[in-house]
Amino acid sequence: MIFKKIAVVGTGYVGLVTGVALSEIGHSVTCVDIDEQKVASMREGISPIYEPGLSDLMKKNYEAGRLSFTTSHELAFSDADAIYIAVGTPQKEDGTADLRFIESVARNIAEHLTSYAVIVTKSTVPVGTNDYIKQYIEKHTDVSFDVVSNPEFLREGSAVHDTFNGDRIVIGSDSPFAGQVIEDINAPFGIPVFKTDIRSAEMIKYASNAFLATKISFVNEIATLCEKLGANVEDVAKGMGQDKRIGEKFLNAGIGYGGSCFPKDTSALVQIAGNVEHEFTLLKAVIEVNYKQQRLLLDKAKEHFGSLRGKTIAMLGTAFKPNTDDMREAASTILARELVLAGAHVVAYDPIAMDAAKKLFPEAVDFAENVKSALKGADAAFLVTEWDDFKELRPEQYASLLKEPVLFDGRNCYDLEGMKGAGMDYYSIGRPVVKVERELV
Numbered sequence: 001m002i003f004k005k006i007a008v009v010g011t012g013y014v015g016l017v018t019g020v021a022l023s024e025i026g027h028s029v030t031c032v033d034i035d036e037q038k039v040a041s042m043r044e045g046i047s048p049i050y051e052p053g054l055s056d057l058m059k060k061n062y063e064a065g066r067l068s069f070t071t072s073h074e075l076a077f078s079d080a081d082a083i084y085i086a087v088g089t090p091q092k093e094d095g096t097a098d099l100r101f102i103e104s105v106a107r108n109i110a111e112h113l114t115s116y117a118v119i120v121t122k123s124t125v126p127v128g129t130n131d132y133i134k135q136y137i138e139k140h141t142d143v144s145f146d147v148v149s150n151p152e153f154l155r156e157g158s159a160v161h162d163t164f165n166g167d168r169i170v171i172g173s174d175s176p177f178a179g180q181v182i183e184d185i186n187a188p189f190g191i192p193v194f195k196t197d198i199r200s201a202e203m204i205k206y207a208s209n210a211f212l213a214t215k216i217s218f219v220n221e222i223a224t225l226c227e228k229l230g231a232n233v234e235d236v237a238k239g240m241g242q243d244k245r246i247g248e249k250f251l252n253a254g255i256g257y258g259g260s261c262f263p264k265d266t267s268a269l270v271q272i273a274g275n276v277e278h279e280f281t282l283l284k285a286v287i288e289v290n291y292k293q294q295r296l297l298l299d300k301a302k303e304h305f306g307s308l309r310g311k312t313i314a315m316l317g318t319a320f321k322p323n324t325d326d327m328r329e330a331a332s333t334i335l336a337r338e339l340v341l342a343g344a345h346v347v348a349y350d351p352i353a354m355d356a357a358k359k360l361f362p363e364a365v366d367f368a369e370n371v372k373s374a375l376k377g378a379d380a381a382f383l384v385t386e387w388d389d390f391k392e393l394r395p396e397q398y399a400s401l402l403k404e405p406v407l408f409d410g411r412n413c414y415d416l417e418g419m420k421g422a423g424m425d426y427y428s429i430g431r432p433v434v435k436v437e438r439e440l441v
């Protein structure tokens with residue numbers, strides 16, 4: 001194995017995890033970020049993001065001298081065999097992908113490239129973006145280089161695990177040499193490689209995310225039908241998933257998908273289609289279903305209480321999924337805003353993402369120190385993120401801490417049988433409602 005000198009541009013969820021993982025398999029990695037605070041923190045051995053297993057691995061490779069951090073593109077790119085682009089491609093107001101960070105990295109590379117390197121795009125970029133990167137750099141430097149599309153499929157909350165255990169590594173290239181360099185770099189991971197052209201690689205990323213989002217919105221529509229027809233979506237999903245052509249994964253009904261990827265990537269793909277005069281009807285419906293789904297707990301609570309004015313709601317979980325501090329496009333943000341607008345008092349708790357939530361939630365929202373103090377005296381609870389801390393609570397504990405008591409579970413964390421006799425009304429997604437048997441007076 002020939003270990004390479006690698007620069008990674010951007011130290012977010014993808015860049016830092018990629019940099020750390022590449023150093024762990026033996027390469028010499030320099031991570032460069034424009035955020036001085038992030039770089040300072042990483043140099044002190046503190047990961048700027050919460051991701052299970054990342055901190056220890058980062059410290060280990062930093063101390064071993066295989067991993068370094070800088071704010072200087074010049075330093076990072078000098079003699080690099082490969083330059084990985086892992087900057088953000090957020091959503092613009094019109095739904096298209098905002099490529100200004102990609103454009104700035106292209107400028108950085110054109111300015112500081114001193115010898116041949118393979119430029120690898122990990123960021124999720126619209127089809128044709130790698131062609132743009134190539135043309136821009138070619139125009140502004142005489143140094144030779146190749147461009148490779150190498151989309152990333154890791155999930156937040158399990159990013160380190162996913163990087164070492166991915167299903168495939170997609171390498172899109174029009175240069176067999178450059179494609180081989182990236183395959184060699186990744187060889188120690190032992191993950192199957194799929195090679196294709198650059199545009200197909202770019203499309204694989206969007207198509208994969210759009211397909212997974214479609215699976216989620218599909219099962220959520222089935223969940224709504226189950227509620228109306230007296231079926232149980234959990235059993236329905238299990239029964240469907242046993243068909244290998246369907247597969248059991250990503251069929252968990254709930255309050256929709258959030259996060260830094262599905263919402264923006266589905267919108268971007270609708271726009272990418274629009275640019276070539278194709279209306280992506282199916283994906284538009286997926287997005288519309290998700291919009292309704294993210295507000296579902298609110299509808300259920302309004303139906304239960306009549307009005308939410310003056311009610312105290314304990315919000316359990318603010319992160320878009322467990323094991324992350326990421327709040328991008330989290331359903332909790334919508335729910336907190338809408339609950340406050342409806343006149344409710346919100347007390348939120350999240351084991352990890354509370355600092356991020358404080359910056360995003362309306363000022364009227366209070367934050368509790370732990371799950372029990374969030375629940376104590378509240379009229380109802382909204383279970384928004386399926387953290388283990390919440391799932392470990394027994395139904396009776398909710399019932400004894402809540403005033404009314406009623407639990408609106410957006411993630412189907414509890415078994416319906418276990419809820420019967422817990423002394424609490426229990427609403428979940430796509431499953432029958434469990435009601436407390438109250439004495440008639």
Ligand SMILES: NC(=O)c1ccc[n+]([C@@H]2O[C@H](COP(=O)([O-])OP(=O)(O)OC[C@H]3O[C@@H](n4cnc5c(N)ncnc54)[C@H](O)[C@@H]3O)[C@@H](O)[C@H]2O)c1
Pocket residue numbers: 009010011012013014015032033034035038086087088089101104105108122123124125152153154155156260261
């Ligand atoms: N977050 C995920 O789970 C995930 C998974 C797969 C793919 N992706 C894609 O990967 C890309 C990165 O996502 P992320 O969530 O890691 O982003 P992020 O916003 O967490 O991090 C991006 C980092 O890039 C830095 N940056 C911006 N411009 C720079 C420049 N010119 N030079 C150096 N650093 C610069 C920023 O300061 C920031 O630290 C996106 O395209 C995203 O769609 C993300």
Ligand SMILES: O=c1ccn([C@@H]2O[C@H](COP(=O)(O)OP(=O)(O)O[C@H]3O[C@H](CO)[C@@H](O)[C@H](O)[C@H]3O)[C@@H](O)[C@H]2O)c(=O)[nH]1
Pocket residue numbers: 124152153154155156157209212216249250251252253254255256257258259260261262320321
């Ligand atoms: O059956 C399911 C599975 C997920 N979700 C929700 O879908 C969202 C996304 O979850 P997940 O895919 O686990 O997390 P991400 O970190 O957003 O990862 C997705 O987005 C990344 C960024 O592009 C990709 O790299 C990953 O492959 C892709 O799974 C979350 O809100 C989940 O609650 C459901 O509602 N039901």
